[in-house]
Amino acid sequence: MATPTPPTALSRAAQRQDTLxxxxxxxxxxxxxxxxxxxxxxxxxxxxxxxxxxxxxDPGKTHILDKYLAPSLEHPMGTDGLGRxxxxxxxxxxxxxxxxGLSAMLLxxxxxxxxxxxxxxxxxxxxxxxxxxxxxxxxxxxxxIAIVLMQLLRxxxxxxxxxxxxxxxxxxxxxxxxxVSRLVxxxxxxxxxxxxxxxxxxAGAKNWRLIVRHILPNAMSPIIVAxxxxxxxxxxxxxxxxxxxxxVQPPTPTWGNxxxxxxxxxxxxxxxxxxxxxxxxxxxxxxxxxGDGLRDALDPHHVE
Amino acid sequence: xxxxxxxxxxxxxxxxxxxxxxxxxxxxxxxxxxxxxxxNNPNITPEDLLRLEEEYGFNDPIxxxxxxxxxxxxxxxxxxxxxxxxxxxxxxxxxxxxxxxxSGIAFLLALIIAIPIGMxxxxxxxxxxxxxxxxxxxxxxxxxxxxxxxxxxxxxSVNMQNPFAGTALFPHPPPLPLFPGGGMxxxxxxxxxxxxxxxxxxxxxVTMLAVFQLAQHVRYMRAGMxxxxxxxxxxxxxxxxLRERAVILxxxxxxxxxxxxxxxxxxxxxxxxxxLFTETIFSWPGMGRLFFNSAxxxxxxxxxxxLMISATLIIxxxxxxxxAYAFFDPRIRYD
Numbered sequence: 001m002a003t004p005t006p007p008t009a010l011s012r013a014a015q016r017q018d019t020l021x022x023x024x025x026x027x028x029x030x031x032x033x034x035x036x037x038x039x040x041x042x043x044x045x046x047x048x049x050x051x052x053x054x055x056x057x058d059p060g061k062t063h064i065l066d067k068y069l070a071p072s073l074e075h076p077m078g079t080d081g082l083g084r085x086x087x088x089x090x091x092x093x094x095x096x097x098x099x100x101g102l103s104a105m106l107l108x109x110x111x112x113x114x115x116x117x118x119x120x121x122x123x124x125x126x127x128x129x130x131x132x133x134x135x136x137x138x139x140x141x142x143x144x145i146a147i148v149l150m151q152l153l154r155x156x157x158x159x160x161x162x163x164x165x166x167x168x169x170x171x172x173x174x175x176x177x178x179x180v181s182r183l184v185x186x187x188x189x190x191x192x193x194x195x196x197x198x199x200x201x202x203a204g205a206k207n208w209r210l211i212v213r214h215i216l217p218n219a220m221s222p223i224i225v226a227x228x229x230x231x232x233x234x235x236x237x238x239x240x241x242x243x244x245x246x247x248v249q250p251p252t253p254t255w256g257n258x259x260x261x262x263x264x265x266x267x268x269x270x271x272x273x274x275x276x277x278x279x280x281x282x283x284x285x286x287x288x289x290x291g292d293g294l295r296d297a298l299d300p301h302h303v304e
Numbered sequence: 305x306x307x308x309x310x311x312x313x314x315x316x317x318x319x320x321x322x323x324x325x326x327x328x329x330x331x332x333x334x335x336x337x338x339x340x341x342x343x344n345n346p347n348i349t350p351e352d353l354l355r356l357e358e359e360y361g362f363n364d365p366i367x368x369x370x371x372x373x374x375x376x377x378x379x380x381x382x383x384x385x386x387x388x389x390x391x392x393x394x395x396x397x398x399x400x401x402x403x404x405x406x407s408g409i410a411f412l413l414a415l416i417i418a419i420p421i422g423m424x425x426x427x428x429x430x431x432x433x434x435x436x437x438x439x440x441x442x443x444x445x446x447x448x449x450x451x452x453x454x455x456x457x458x459x460x461s462v463n464m465q466n467p468f469a470g471t472a473l474f475p476h477p478p479p480l481p482l483f484p485g486g487g488m489x490x491x492x493x494x495x496x497x498x499x500x501x502x503x504x505x506x507x508x509x510v511t512m513l514a515v516f517q518l519a520q521h522v523r524y525m526r527a528g529m530x531x532x533x534x535x536x537x538x539x540x541x542x543x544x545x546l547r548e549r550a551v552i553l554x555x556x557x558x559x560x561x562x563x564x565x566x567x568x569x570x571x572x573x574x575x576x577x578x579x580l581f582t583e584t585i586f587s588w589p590g591m592g593r594l595f596f597n598s599a600x601x602x603x604x605x606x607x608x609x610x611l612m613i614s615a616t617l618i619i620x621x622x623x624x625x626x627x628a629y630a631f632f633d634p635r636i637r638y639d
Contacts, residue, residue, distance in 0.1 A: 132319075139323055141577050141614040147599050148327070148607070152334040236448050240581065243450050244596065259451060263585065270458045277451030285446035292442075 027297035034293020037286035044283055048094035055088050068269045078271035081261065086275050093253035094279055100165050100172070100254070101235035101283075107173035108234070109227045112180025117219075119181065120188025121211050131185070134178045142175045146237070149174060150246045168247050172234045180226050187219035221298035228291035232284035239280050255280045308638040309627065316619045323615045324374065328608060332366045336602025338386035360386065373608065383605035385598075392609040395594060402488065403578040403590035409506060410513035411575060415568070418518050422525025423560070427552065429530060437522060444519025453512040453585040460508060461485035473500060483507045486587035509586040513579050517571070524567055528560040535559075562632055569625035573617035577610075 028034060063083030071078040077086035119130040153167035161170055191197065192215060200214050235255075241247035242256025250257055255276040262273035339356055357363060361372060376383060382392040425437040461481040469480035476494035483504060484490070490501050532538065533556060541551045580592030591610065598606040630636045 136319055136322055136326070139319060139615045139618050140327065141573070141611065141618070143580060144577065144595055144599075144611060144614065145327075145330075147596065148330050148334065151336065151599060152330055155335045157333055157335070232446060239448055240450060244580070244584065259454065263454065266454060266458050267462055270462065273451075273454045273458060277448060277454065280448045280451060281443075281446060284448070285443060288442065288446050 024294075024297040028293050031289075031293035031296055033289040037289035037293070040282055041286040041290070044094060044279070044286075045098065047091050048098055051088060051091040052095070068265070068272075070269075071271055077275045078269065080258075080269070080272050081265060086271060089253050089258065090255065090276055090279050093255050093258055093276060094283075096165060096248060096252060096254045097235055097238060097256070097280070098283070100168055100238045100248070101231045103165070103169045104172035104176070104234040104238070105227055105231045107169060108176040108230060109180055109223065111173060112177035113184050113216075113223060115177065116181035116184025116186075117188055117211050117216070120185035121192060121207070121215070123189075127185070130181070134181050137175075137178050143240075146171050146175050146241060147244075147246055150241060164252075165248055168238055168241060171241075172237050175237070176230055176233065180223070180230070183222050183226055184219060187222060188215055191215045191218050224298065225291055225295045228287055228294055232287040232291075235280060235284055235287075305627070305630065305638065309623065312623050312626075316616075316623075319619060320612070320615060324608070324612060325370065327611050327615075328370050328373065328604075329366060331602075331604045331607055332369060334602070336604075337362070338602045338604070373605070377612075382609045385603055385606050387598075387601050387603050387606075392605050395606055396591070396609060396613070399578075399589060399591050399594045400576070402588065403583075403592070404575060406506070406509055406582065406588060406590060407513060407575045407579055410510045410579075411517065411571070413510060414514040414517035414521055417514075418521030419525055419561070419564075422522045423529050423552070423557065425522065426526045426529030426533065426560075438526070441519040441522045441526075444515050445523070447515070449512065449516050450581040450585060452515060453508075453582060456508045456512055457485040457585070473497075474504075486585075488588060509579075509582050509588060512585070513582050521564060521567070524564045525560065528563045529556065532556045532560040558632070562629065565628050565632060566625045569621050569628055572621050572624075573614060576617055577614055 061084075063079075066075075066079050066083035067081050069075055069079040069083075071086075075085050075087065077090065079085055080089065115130050115134065119127040149171045150167060153161055153170060156162040161167060188211075192210075197210060197214060200210060205214065238247055238254065239256030239259065242254050243260050245257075245260060247256055248254045250261075258276040259273060262269075262276070266273045339353060339360075339362075361369060364372070373383065384391050385395055388395065421437055425434045428434055460483045462485070464482035465478060466474055466480040466482050468474045469476055469478035474480060474494075474496050476490075476496075485508070488502070488505055489498070490496065490505075495501055496504065538551060538556055541555045546555075576591060578590040578592030578595070580596060582588065583590045583592040584596070595607065595610050597603075598610075626638070630638055
């Protein structure tokens, strides 16, 4: 008489239908700072989306009699030189800063992935040409090139690209794609040697299909980590350029250009300098911890 | 090795050439006019402006301007600033010492503090000390550096008074801030002793600059050390009865510092570029400000000078990093 065998780790795993991403999620949940980062970031995003709506915020409206009020129950983060509530304004600024950070990341990652994939897959001349191009980009001092490019785009030389947040998104992407392209190239170089690629080729898969459907999903982990980490970098760059007066222009608030005004007001209204920066810091550290957690979770050497 | 270095140096020439073309074109497309400052000057008529524009060759096509510029450069002439009318080299030579003085001190300080902290953190991995160090290093890498500078001014310059105001050390009568919020030296009455004055003005900007580098160096030193501590030769050193101290300093440190050496070589060019944010916040007349102000005025000879020197330094120190790597780790061979 056969007794039912106790479930082994293997059969349990089989029952749960583990995918790479469900395993990754189990690891990610154990990374406490990454979870905290996800939580803080969710709050910030919700706040940035809804608080300006709920409070009927009008960015152009000023209340000159309420200028430089210290933080109180009514204005939890005080008011600025035009009497505008710092908390609501920070949330409104957060919309722009987060939007710039995410769009710049998407653009940089997409471009970097395309360049890296082509270079790694085709090798030879294509590889040489694309990677020398990346090298040349890396030879230019980033911040200085960003300043020159911002001036160029904002002046409207290329009409379509000069409106709103477009210039800053493009400039950040131009100065940040090179790292990603090197990473993706390395993945493609190693994955294209694998047997399953050989098999797919024998089955008649064309090059573009190999690049997009067969190799890309297997090269995704480092791209996801790099994407997460580069949002933080993009947000800091946006804030930095806006702080210097080269980024998004007032009256559109961003965390960076709010700090620019605050520089001259610190002596009597320090809250105007403290809070916008605090939001940048919280956002960036959240993205960095999430990236850290994803790196651990998506590491193939890390499987149970 | 020598052949490798020579080959890399030869490769650098076309790269610099391409960089100069790209950067020159970008600057020229931007509609900046270095003569804009004269437009509001009543002593200069519109006819004068047109004549100046013609004289400076502003209306030439970009490639003609570029050929003029590069042929002068190849003869060792960097051109004159359109705003101050002084040679570009003079402008740079005047600002560079200020930048080197500020960034250099921050750089050395960050290094001297980071090495022992990173090492101890790795040796006592998962201890309370390690947790605190890694958390602070992580924060240091996520903090927007310009905001950190503003916080330093709020806390140490706006809110704290100098307890020595009115004494021999700081003759200025109170109220005097604990540390000044800008400048390189005290202007006006009651200057302190020159040496004291310089150090006093350095404290906040150096702190601001050092924090980010410190965070980064600690992380590299710790990672390098952790890597090495798990190697067989460390176990061998322990097994043959060497004291912990000897194992760490003689066997582990040299190998663990390797990644840091590379990072340091790659960071040196940024000492030239200056720390634009620090210079902006603390009104420090350095290279970063020179570049920024020139960019605002469209003073392209100065911009090109700074960008080309930066690019050359970046290429050169990339090579230094690779060579240093092979020098310190004989397992690495270039051919």
